[in-house]
Amino acid sequence: MPEEVLAQAASEMLDWPDASGKRCGMGVMEMSHRGKEFTSICAHAEGTLRSLLAVPAHFKILFMQGGGLAENAIVPMNLSALRAQPGERGHTDFVLTGTWSQKSLAEAGKYSDTHVAASAQASGFTNTPDPASWQIRPGASYVHMCSNETIHGVEFQTLPDLKALGSDAALVVDFSSQVASRPVDWSRVGLAFGGAQKNLGPAGLTLVVVREDLLGHALSVCPSAFNYQTVADNGSMYNTPPTYAIYMAGLVFDWLQRQGGIGAMEAQNMAKAQALYHAIDTSGLYVNHVHPDCRSRMNVPFFLRVEALNAAFLAGASAAGLLQLKGHKSVGGMRASIYNAMPLAGVHLLVAYMQDFERRHA
Numbered sequence: 001m002p003e004e005v006l007a008q009a010a011s012e013m014l015d016w017p018d019a020s021g022k023r024c025g026m027g028v029m030e031m032s033h034r035g036k037e038f039t040s041i042c043a044h045a046e047g048t049l050r051s052l053l054a055v056p057a058h059f060k061i062l063f064m065q066g067g068g069l070a071e072n073a074i075v076p077m078n079l080s081a082l083r084a085q086p087g088e089r090g091h092t093d094f095v096l097t098g099t100w101s102q103k104s105l106a107e108a109g110k111y112s113d114t115h116v117a118a119s120a121q122a123s124g125f126t127n128t129p130d131p132a133s134w135q136i137r138p139g140a141s142y143v144h145m146c147s148n149e150t151i152h153g154v155e156f157q158t159l160p161d162l163k164a165l166g167s168d169a170a171l172v173v174d175f176s177s178q179v180a181s182r183p184v185d186w187s188r189v190g191l192a193f194g195g196a197q198k199n200l201g202p203a204g205l206t207l208v209v210v211r212e213d214l215l216g217h218a219l220s221v222c223p224s225a226f227n228y229q230t231v232a233d234n235g236s237m238y239n240t241p242p243t244y245a246i247y248m249a250g251l252v253f254d255w256l257q258r259q260g261g262i263g264a265m266e267a268q269n270m271a272k273a274q275a276l277y278h279a280i281d282t283s284g285l286y287v288n289h290v291h292p293d294c295r296s297r298m299n300v301p302f303f304l305r306v307e308a309l310n311a312a313f314l315a316g317a318s319a320a321g322l323l324q325l326k327g328h329k330s331v332g333g334m335r336a337s338i339y340n341a342m343p344l345a346g347v348h349l350l351v352a353y354m355q356d357f358e359r360r361h362a
């Protein structure tokens with residue numbers, strides 16, 4: 001979270017002021033989600049997000065709950081029947097680039113007939129399969145991909161054009177750890193979803209951006225609160241939405257705008273990633289195994305060539321105020337997650353620490 005946003009939320013916690021600065025006598029957590037105060041907060045957040053991400057008018061923005069993992073079930077429950085014959089299990093195709101897309105595949109198997117269109121598993125998830133090689137089934141309702149694999153640090157630099165690949169399937173993108181870090185080419189997207197907690201705000205809010213023509217095909221087992229059509233028809237208020245998380249995300253959207261928008265964030269994210277990968281690539285101690293064209297700008301996993309130094313590296317980092325650098329337990333090593341809220345100066349501090357640590361242990 002940007003510090004500025006946390007400070008603003010703290011100053012408004014007990015008594016929320018509207019845009020004119022007039023206090024309303026209650027905090028956001030105490031408001032009815034149907035009252036005029038919260039309705040204005042929600043509409044402002046949605047409008048700011050639509051303009052920031054340049055979401056076209058024929059896409060709905062939905063504020064949901066359940067996180068990225070729940071969407072792994074909610075997406076097939078809503079979209080798998082898109083192109084299925086009556087009575088047939090819908091066909092859903094997957095591109096495997098790491099842990100998150102693997103989880104998506106496993107969950108979708110409960111609701112649809114799944115197929116792996118491409119996989120980078122043989123490389124140890126160190127690259128993204130070239131879209132020209134994807135084996136998309138004719139009749140697939142959608143193709144699922146994870147645009148940034150948070151654990152493996154693998155990112156698609158562009159979204160594929162399924163039409164140009166000869167497929168009518170909708171593209172579904174899990175952009176949990178990429179959203180708002182760079183622009184989105186919506187002409188290629190059917191649906192994109194993401195938990196808010198990486199780049200948009202606190203946990204509890206899930207963002208879904210879905211093309212209108214994909215609505216209205218939910219399986220009959222789909223819970224009403226997770227039916228995109230129902231959520232869209234009710235302006236994300238079919239049931240009580242995560243009001244405080246929406247408010248906080250709205251403050252983050254305002255902050256993003258003050259930073260100059262998504263283009264400015266992208267430039268800063270490129271500078272941050274470049275500084276860190278350069279430090280890794282030019283060192284004798286640190287190494288990153290991801291193909292240079294597929295490296296994530298948000299999550300930078302790296303390993304110490306001398307594994308026995310891991311504990312000392314983490315202890316020294318922590319003493320220097322550099323926190324949460326331990327890699328995911330499934331891959332080990334280190335991982336620096338440098339989301340939007342991490343300033344370039346924070347990356348420079350990390351690089352200086354890494355260089356100093358290497359000198360001291362050479």
Ligand SMILES: *Cc1c(COP(=O)(O)O)cnc(C)c1O
Pocket residue numbers: 066067068069070100146148149150174175176177195198
């Ligand atoms: C964090 C993450 C998720 C999981 O989200 P939850 O909100 O914990 O369910 C899913 N996909 C990706 C790419 C993620 O980074």
